[in-house]
Amino acid sequence: MNDMRRTILWVIFGFSMVLLWDKWQLHNGNKATFFPAAPATSSAATAASAPAAPASGAAGMASVPAPAAVASAGASAVPGQAAPAAKRERVEVKTDLYRLTFDSEGGSLVGAELLQHIDMTDKSRNFLLLEESAQRVYVAQTGLVGGTFPTHKTVMTAVPGARELKDGEDSISIRFESPELGGVKLAKTWTIKRGAYDIAVKHEVVNVGSGAVSPQLYLQLVRDGNKPPGESSFYSTFTGPAVYTDAKKYQKIEFKDIENNKVDIPKESPNGYVAMVQHYFATAWLLADGTQRGLFTRKVDTNLYSVGMLTPLGSMEPGTSKAIDARLFAGPQVETMMEALSPGLELVKDYGWLTILSKPLYWLLDQLHEILNNWGWAIVALVLLLKIAFYWLNAKAYASMAKMKAINPKIMEMRERLKDKPQQMQQEMMRIYREEKVNPMGGCFPIMIQIPVFIALYWVLLSSVEMRNAPWIGWIKDLSTPDPLFILPLLMTVSSLLQTALNPAPPDPLQAKMMWFMPLIFSVMFFFFPAGLVLYWLTNNILSIAQQWIINTRMGVPPEFNLPKFK
Numbered sequence: 001m002n003d004m005r006r007t008i009l010w011v012i013f014g015f016s017m018v019l020l021w022d023k024w025q026l027h028n029g030n031k032a033t034f035f036p037a038a039p040a041t042s043s044a045a046t047a048a049s050a051p052a053a054p055a056s057g058a059a060g061m062a063s064v065p066a067p068a069a070v071a072s073a074g075a076s077a078v079p080g081q082a083a084p085a086a087k088r089e090r091v092e093v094k095t096d097l098y099r100l101t102f103d104s105e106g107g108s109l110v111g112a113e114l115l116q117h118i119d120m121t122d123k124s125r126n127f128l129l130l131e132e133s134a135q136r137v138y139v140a141q142t143g144l145v146g147g148t149f150p151t152h153k154t155v156m157t158a159v160p161g162a163r164e165l166k167d168g169e170d171s172i173s174i175r176f177e178s179p180e181l182g183g184v185k186l187a188k189t190w191t192i193k194r195g196a197y198d199i200a201v202k203h204e205v206v207n208v209g210s211g212a213v214s215p216q217l218y219l220q221l222v223r224d225g226n227k228p229p230g231e232s233s234f235y236s237t238f239t240g241p242a243v244y245t246d247a248k249k250y251q252k253i254e255f256k257d258i259e260n261n262k263v264d265i266p267k268e269s270p271n272g273y274v275a276m277v278q279h280y281f282a283t284a285w286l287l288a289d290g291t292q293r294g295l296f297t298r299k300v301d302t303n304l305y306s307v308g309m310l311t312p313l314g315s316m317e318p319g320t321s322k323a324i325d326a327r328l329f330a331g332p333q334v335e336t337m338m339e340a341l342s343p344g345l346e347l348v349k350d351y352g353w354l355t356i357l358s359k360p361l362y363w364l365l366d367q368l369h370e371i372l373n374n375w376g377w378a379i380v381a382l383v384l385l386l387k388i389a390f391y392w393l394n395a396k397a398y399a400s401m402a403k404m405k406a407i408n409p410k411i412m413e414m415r416e417r418l419k420d421k422p423q424q425m426q427q428e429m430m431r432i433y434r435e436e437k438v439n440p441m442g443g444c445f446p447i448m449i450q451i452p453v454f455i456a457l458y459w460v461l462l463s464s465v466e467m468r469n470a471p472w473i474g475w476i477k478d479l480s481t482p483d484p485l486f487i488l489p490l491l492m493t494v495s496s497l498l499q500t501a502l503n504p505a506p507p508d509p510l511q512a513k514m515m516w517f518m519p520l521i522f523s524v525m526f527f528f529f530p531a532g533l534v535l536y537w538l539t540n541n542i543l544s545i546a547q548q549w550i551i552n553t554r555m556g557v558p559p560e561f562n563l564p565k566f567k
Contacts, residue, residue: 086157086179093174095165095192097331103132106152107176107188109140109199112330114281118469120481121229129281129330137304138223138276140283140328142188142203144215145310150178150186152220170194183209183318197331198286198341205313206321214315217324219285220308221276222300225255228278237279237462238350241307243295245272250347252277253297258305263297274307275329275348280465280480282348285309286327286341332465335362349463357456365460375479376472379461379532383539386457387547390450395551407436454540458533467532479532486527488534493523495541502548 090110091102101111112130119127130138143151150156156176165172171193178186185208191200207213227239241253243265257263266272270292275284287293287309294310313322329341333349351358364385368378410432418425461467467479475485483489496519526534 086155088155089158091158091163091174093163093172093190093192095172096194097197098192099126100190100192101130102158102174102176102190104158104176105155106141106143106150107156107158107178107190108142108152109190109328109330114331117332117465120468127281129283136224136226138221138283140219140221140285140330142201142217142219142326144184144186144205144217146215147184147213148182149184149213149215150181154178154181154186156186156188165192165194180208182213183207183211184213184215197329197337199328199330201326201328202323203326204321204323205316207316207318210318212315212317214312216310216312218308218310219274219287219326220296220306221274221283221285222304222306223276225303225305231279239278240276241297241305242275242277242282242348243272243297243307244275244344244347245269245295250344250350252350253307255305258297258299265295265297268292268294271343273342273345274309275345276307277348277350280333280463280468281331282329282333284329284342284345284348286329286345287311288325289343291324332468333463334465335359336366351456351459351463354452354456354459357453358460361453361457362460362464365464366466369466374472375466375470375532376476376535379479379536380539382457383536384543386453387540387543390453391547393450395547407432457536461532461536462530467530470532472531472535476531476535479535480530482528483531483534488531488538489523489527489529492526492534492538492541493520495538495545496520496523498545499541499548502545 086104089104091104092111093100093102097115099111099113099115100109101113102108103110109130110132111128114127114129117127119125130140132139141152143149143154145151156178159175159177161174162172163174171191173189173191175187175189177188185206187204187206189202189204191202193200203217205215205217221241225240231237238252240255241258243251243253245266247266247269251265253263253265271289272293272295273284273286274295275282285308291311296306296308296310298306298308300306311324313324316322327341329338329345331337333346335346335349338346338348347355361382365378365382368381368385369375372378372381411429414428414432415425418428469477470479471477472479475487476483497516500516500519526537
């Protein structure tokens with residue numbers, strides 16, 4: 001009976017690990033495999049030239065007519081739109097956090113270099129969040145629909161002014177003004193504040209024509225469907241659009257769902273945001289709560305997608321003007337910062353189905369970092385606090401294991417004596433368990449209760465941008481990348497094998513071999529995991545070994561190693 005239970009437990013454990021891995025991959029939009037295939041890359045021509053436009057699905061609001069599609073050629077190709085007089089140019093603005101690149105075509109943001117974050121594949125340069133090149137497209141655009149009005153394809157004039165935030169200045173602005181199109185002029189002012197990753201964008205619309213107009217403002221994020229460079233094949237995080245509303249909360253949207261027209265998001269909402277999410281970083285368009293907006297996603301071209309919002313300005317008589325303020329968040333997923341910017345924005349840092357556990361764990365980790373000023377030691381301290389919190393549960397589990405180990409010689413002798421009488425062997429085994437007051441499952445349930453907590457902590461460490469380029473000690477210069485010397489994974493493997501050696505050896509030789517092979521198999525993954533995750537598991541293993549050793553000693557069971565006997 002004991003053998004069968006052990007076998008069942010090992011099978012369930014192994015199968016659960018495989019399922020958990022596959023679910024994690026599928027949860028993040030990948031194939032269920034250790035080595036997901038790299039997504040197809042866009043052609044240089046597509047990446048360089050294809051624009052996006054609001055889709056008709058954004059016009060769910062009864063008061064808003066279906067928006068006209070924006071042409072994919074230059075501004076002069078839009079019906080009824082005169083050729084632009086302004087010259088297209090790129091304008092660069094530098095602040096303490098950003099080096100931003102604006103395109104006077106549409107006054108769009110086409111480049112965002114984050115000066116406080118280095119690139120992971122080339123550490124000699126800063127990280128590029130937004131970019132428009134032959135290899136990659138990820139841009140933020142706005143414009144007007146509802147007529148032949150200025151769009152993100154209209155060449156605008158950049159108003160002369162300062163292009164670098166000076167010492168002592170709190171903010172810097174850049175303004176773009178469109179020509180008159182369809183009787184409407186659009187002025188767009190981007191204001192970047194010192195120390196902030198949210199950029200204010202003011203849209204001023206003026207009716208300079210002779211008749212009433214009803215324009216609608218769209219705000220959209222456009223990017224290719226490629227995974228960010230440097231992604232590991234052994235773990236994966238979500239890349240793609242996301243939408244948040246009070247009605248449906250946080251919704252991730254896979255590129256393939258846009259491709260197949262299977263997106264199910266609210267068509268209209270008085271609140272929320274649209275975002276593009278990737279590991280550690282995100283962009284999001286934010287409007288004030290109470291501002292009615294339609295939500296849309298669209299396939300723009302081959303491997304190019306958009307997500308956005310559309311808000312009506314209402315009827316505008318000749319000579320009148322209206323202004324709409326928006327904000328663009330473009331930066332790292334620092335949870336405390338995003339919580340302060342907009343309700344629900346912190347959810348772009350995706351913890352999956354264990355968010356209810358992950359959020360308090362992140363808060364505690366952040367508090368420990370405030371004290372220790374080192375994310376590596378904060379991880380060690382957090383695991384220590386969790387082990388203290390679960391001390392009595394672990395104590396029960398290890399006490400049960402110690403009892404099993406103490407009666408193991410008696411079980412082995414009985415199995416050998418009754419090896420030809422399986423039914424009597426099972427009866428005798430149950431008798432020994434009753435007399436010794438041992439529950440063979442007693443060591444499993446207390447540990448299983450803790451599994452969700454440690455999985456939640458796993459996601460906290462995997463998702464937290466604070467780990468990126470964060471040193472621990474000596475050779476560990478970046479907790480978000482694998483250990484360059486493989487010291488932590490090797491120690492992790494040794495600790496896993498030591499735990500196995502301290503546990504009671506299964507009587508069945510096949511089970512005994514499984515107990516040794518399983519830690520070796522799963523330890524292989526840790527050689528490719530971020531050092532912060534390996535440090536977390538290693539600390540947990542060391543503390544578990546220490547507690548198990550102490551309990552075995554107190555119960556009079558000498559800590560001896562059950563080494564494998566492979567034939």
